[in-house]
Amino acid sequence: MTPFDASADDPAAFFQPSYRVSRERLLEAAHALSTRLPVLVDSRSIAPRGPDGETLALDWVSFGARRPRHALVLSSGTHGVEGYTGSAIQHHALATVLPRLRLAPDAALVIQHANNPYGFAWHRRVNEDNVDFNRNFRDRFDPTQCSADYEALYDCLNPTDLDPAREAERWARIDAFIAAHGLRRFQQAAVEGQYRYPEGLQFGGHAQAEGTRHLLALVREHLCDTQTVIWLDFHTGLGDFAACELITGAPVADAGYAFSQQVWPAGVKSAAGGESVSTPLNGLLDRGLAAALPGRARFAFAYPEYGTWEPMRVIRAMRLDNWLAHYGDRHDATGRAIEAEMLEAFRPDSRDWERRVVTSGAELVAQALARLPGASH
Ligand SMILES: [Zn+2]
Structure with a gap:
């Protein structure tokens, strides 16, 4: 076409x-x-x-x-x-x-x-x-900013291996967190944006990314x-x-x-x-645009x-994708399967x-x- x-x-x-x-x-x-x-x-x-x-x-x-x-x-x-x-x-x-x-x-x-x-x-x-672009629109970055819930779940959200027994133990801890506090609080912890761990999920950056600076410059110039x-x-x-x-x-x-x-x-x-x-999020694009416009x-x-798909499937895909970026090989069978699941999570084959x-x-x-x-x- x-x-x-x-x-x-x-x-x-x-x-x-x-x-x-x-x-x-x-x-x-x-x-x-x-x-x-x-x-x-x-x-x-x-x-x-x-x-x-x-x-x-x-x-x-x-x-x-x-x-x-x-x-x-x-x-x-x-x-x-x-x-x-x-x-x-x-x-x-x-x-x-x-x-x-x-x-x-x-x-x-x-x-x-x-x-x-x-x-x-x-x-x-x-x-x-490894920066979430839509957590990166801010002027000041605090490298200690991270919620207590994210800290508590850090190794469950950011595994360094996919060993089945250790993975089962991590998921049991996530399930226990959800049982105690609810899925929405888990979602908040997992996706709100954190500024402390560059290798972690939902890292918002330590400075504005090149793309962020480009987009704000385009808006200031053309609008x-x-x-x-x-x-x-x-x-x-x-x-x-x-x-x-x-x-x-x-x-x-x-x-x-x-x-x-x-x-x-x-x-x-x-x-x-x-x-x-x-859930409420940090460093959003629209807040950056609002500040850049006249x-x-x-x-x-x-x-x-x-x-x-359901929220846990999407979070699972993001979690595995983050593991792949730091510890895996995108060309082997596990890497290809994770990439395919990322695609399915954000662009279903339908x-x-x-x-x-x-x-x-x-x-x-x-x-x-x-x-x-x-x-x-
Ligand atoms: Zn999105």
Whole structure:
């Protein structure tokens, strides 16, 4: 399929086979669309390469105004491997929305492809430094920050071997923790973000990652004149199979929270406010963006979170992936099985799931465009 294959009316067909192919098709589509809309491509590469030796880059591809007053941004791959889904929704927009979108001279639609290109290309959720990109958006880092629950469960969450007897003992301790405190408190401990252990799960970093600095620079440069910014950053792995929840890091009292509720009729749920399937999290992308945008800009933001499998299966996959990165060999049978399970946890091998998430994502994009001044389609 090419991005402009009008016969591709199966939403699942917008899923791409790899980061590399997704990026190549994005750049081809941008070139083709430049005959009807002004196009700006700003690619910021990071140091590592992909599995085929390919360049890894954050690609900011803007259609419409060069310095927009009103912008809709669709971003993907904040959590690496989750980028299969976000990019499928982006390719759907490239093929079906942008060929007929009408934009006023002060409006733009931006495709921000692969916030964490390393994780997308290598099928990890984290970046090249084992950092969770969506825990890395902060100005100050405290290398002692880590919850008491994470400390207590450290060796259960971060095994140094997969010896069956020791693994059984670790899982027994996790089960006992859940029996005593509940699954939600375990989820909170496992995923909220910690800043103490670079080799541990959910490490938020000791400084802003290269990709984080690139993304904030892109926003400061290209959205510096904005009055309205609507942003969708697509995620997977939390919630019921193919169900969508719109999550925001904004507190309920934040003006952006109220604007987000207006943009998406399904409503946005605040992780900080305890309304969401997500527990409160540290160092979130949307908090970093809110600080980087002009103070006057109205900012609606949502992380559409598409459910895959049950939470413990997803956490198991992340835990094994972290073991593999530090102690395993991705080329042996165990390594390949763990990589396949990571993919399944964040991009299930199901055409029905793919169709449902692309259809849902397209609807969220249409709702955002309906609220964007200067856009009609
Ligand atoms: Zn995610």
